[in-house]
Amino acid sequence: MRIYKVIAEIDWVVNFKKEFNINNVQFYSEESKMYAKVEFQETDFRNAQFKSFNLFQSACGALSHLERYIIKFRIVRVHEIDSMGEKQIPIQNITASRHIEKEIDTEVLNKAKEIQNLASKYPVLSQYLDFMLYSDYYTWITLYKVYELINRDVGNVKNIGWITKKQRDRFTNTANNPAASGFGSRHAVSSTEPPSEPMDIDEAADFIKGLVDKWLNYYQQKED
Known part of the structure; x- marks a missing residue:
């Protein structure tokens, strides 16, 4: 198993003053852009890329259910981490859509975590979050x-x-x-x-x- 850090760029019209976390998906801003990142162990970078996509998708889908807007995310970097440091790996382009327009408060974040946890246990709820990412929802x-x-x-x-x-x-x-x-x-x-x-x-x-x-x-x- 290897350690990977995966970063997605978020297209999100939202006003928040500090980074926040939804079940290990960390949302943050850097140089006026928004990002989300995850870090975990996986067998290879392709599995890491697709595992991270599912994590980003469920977190954004949960927020979208609660806020009723569309968020767009795009995986932009995959890093493999070892004792020598971080190495960036070329990736396939994977995108999805969503958009939100209001500040995310603690109550919404807690509810989003709850929804994401449920979706991880019940595939039918995960299927619903997939629908939330459709541009024609x-x-x-x-x-x-x-x-x-x-x-x-x-x-x-x-x-x-x-x-x-x-x-x-x-x-x-x-x-x-x-x-x-x-x-x-x-x-x-x-x-x-x-x-x-x-x-x-x-x-x-x-x-x-x-x-x-x-x-x-x-x-x-x-x-x-």
């Missing part, structure tokens, strides 16, 4: 994928009391009907009438976030 198609993911995982979310029938029908009927959701609809045509009270995309995002919060709490209770 806030669209009917991707929001509906999250809805389907939760339904498949815990069963019918209406039947277990997480949402009402009216909420479900407004969301699904709007998402599936181009007369309600336009070109962003999941379907090009629909044989049914659009809902009398369609959701707009912001309300749909709030609806899914509320559902995800219940889902995360469901898994947190398993840990308590």
Whole structure:
């Protein structure tokens, strides 16, 4: 096993005065740029690169769930550390997307750590954080994928009391009907009438976030 330090450049419109850490992913600024770094043992630099990508992805995905903005990160350096010092290794270009626009307080950081810990134990939550990194997350198609993911995982979310029938029908009927959701609809045509009270995309995002919060709490209770 070898020791590696991996650094990612963060494209993040955020105001913070000091560095912070989310489960060993350290965020910091240097010469007016933002970075994140991790350090760990791994068998070779390629595995180190991809392991670090997953760590950056889950940390940024957790923050993005909490803040509802997009962050971009790009791995820029991989260093191998030994008794002689650090040696930089050429890397493949790996990128992902996210963006946040407000100062990150302690409560949010603690919640992000909690989400990242849960995702490390439950692959289905890690899959959700992957969705959070899609540039088209806030669209009917991707929001509906999250809805389907939760339904498949815990069963019918209406039947277990997480949402009402009216909420479900407004969301699904709007998402599936181009007369309600336009070109962003999941379907090009629909044989049914659009809902009398369609959701707009912001309300749909709030609806899914509320559902995800219940889902995360469901898994947190398993840990308590």
